[in-house]
Amino acid sequence: MKINWFHYSSPATFYGLAGRLIPWFAWIALILTLAGLYWGFFETPDRLGGSNPQKEYYRIIFLHVSTAWLSMWLYLVLAAWSAIGLVFNTRLSYMMARATAPTGAIFTFIALWTGSFWGRTSWGTWWDWDPRLTSELILLFLYIGYMALHSAIDDPRRGDRAAALLALVGLVTVPIIFWSINCPDPNQCAALHQRSSLDRIDPNILWAMLTTTLGLWSYSFAVILARVRGIILKREADSQWVRDLVTAESRA
Amino acid sequence: MSTFFSQGGYAFFVWMSYGAGLVLLLAEVLVLRRERRTILSRLGRLARLRNPDR
Numbered sequence: 001m002k003i004n005w006f007h008y009s010s011p012a013t014f015y016g017l018a019g020r021l022i023p024w025f026a027w028i029a030l031i032l033t034l035a036g037l038y039w040g041f042f043e044t045p046d047r048l049g050g051s052n053p054q055k056e057y058y059r060i061i062f063l064h065v066s067t068a069w070l071s072m073w074l075y076l077v078l079a080a081w082s083a084i085g086l087v088f089n090t091r092l093s094y095m096m097a098r099a100t101a102p103t104g105a106i107f108t109f110i111a112l113w114t115g116s117f118w119g120r121t122s123w124g125t126w127w128d129w130d131p132r133l134t135s136e137l138i139l140l141f142l143y144i145g146y147m148a149l150h151s152a153i154d155d156p157r158r159g160d161r162a163a164a165l166l167a168l169v170g171l172v173t174v175p176i177i178f179w180s181i182n183c184p185d186p187n188q189c190a191a192l193h194q195r196s197s198l199d200r201i202d203p204n205i206l207w208a209m210l211t212t213t214l215g216l217w218s219y220s221f222a223v224i225l226a227r228v229r230g231i232i233l234k235r236e237a238d239s240q241w242v243r244d245l246v247t248a249e250s251r252a
Numbered sequence: 253m254s255t256f257f258s259q260g261g262y263a264f265f266v267w268m269s270y271g272a273g274l275v276l277l278l279a280e281v282l283v284l285r286r287e288r289r290t291i292l293s294r295l296g297r298l299a300r301l302r303n304p305d306r
Contacts, residue, residue: 041256042256046260047260055260055262056259056260056261056262056266057259057262057265057266059259059266060265060266060269060270063269063270063273064269067273102280103280106276106277106280109276110272110273110276113269113272113273114269114272114273117265117266117268117269118265118269120265121262121265219277223280223281223284226284226288227284227287229288230284230287230288230291233291233292233295234291237295237298242295243299243302246292246295246296246298246299247299249292249296250296250299250300
């Protein structure tokens with residue numbers, strides 16, 4: 001079967017498609033997130049030994065790691081839509097980029113917030129200018145900067161392009177966050193944040209974490225599609241299909 | 253059940269984390285829902301201004 005992708009790059013077509021997809025993503029999100037958290041809270045040990053002993057507070061991991069992963073992933077998505085918009089000059093790509101930013105910012109904030117509560121219990125401090133924490137904070141500022149720049153420019157098409165450029169420049173932060181825990185020499189760069197240890201983790205914790213991540217990923221699809229539908233309606237308000245849609249809705 | 257809620261004495265840290273996450277995600281959904289209603293009612297008003305007879 002051959003799918004004509006450009007067919008769906010028309011906001012009018014995509015509006016309907018997104019509306020049909022949202023309930024599916026919402027239900028998958030609810031089921032996977034609850035299942036992942038149930039698994040994480042009830043099928044895992046209360047305390048962890050090893051070189052980095054942890055008590056019950058390590059259960060923050062299920063929200064912390066999944067939102068942190070998604071905060072970086074959604075920035076890649078934001079940058080990808082921005083790049084597609086700049087290359088093909090497709091309106092819908094810019095709208096998708098615009099719709100991705102607030103959810104990315106919320107996930108970044110949750111990752112920082114939960115990390116702070118975990119840090120207080122595990123390291124004895126709410127905050128430290130550790131490379132991982134600092135670069136994740138910069139990611140939050142980039143999301144906010146993207147949204148602020150976009151809304152500061154009155155002409156939406158110009159705002160699209162300017163904000164897309166900022167998103168691409170900001171892309172440099174993502175590899176910095178990703179590799180910020182691999183401090184080669186602890187004397188030169190003090191890293192509090194522990195390294196990734198996915199290969200040594202208890203499989204129950206790992207799978208609960210991955211399930212929660214998939215659930216929240218699905219959540220991000222649902223809210224981003226809902227947000228882009230609003231953006232489409234606002235931007236296409238003068239087009240005939242939106243007028244017809246509004247007349248149909250007001251009759252219903 | 254109470255052992256679940258106390259989380260070995262770390263209830264404050266665990267539930268502040270999950271509570272904030274829940275509040276923010278719910279707020280996002282509610283804001284989106286309200287925004288959709290606002291947009292549709294505004295577009296509806298514009299449509300009635302354009303065609304008062306309909």
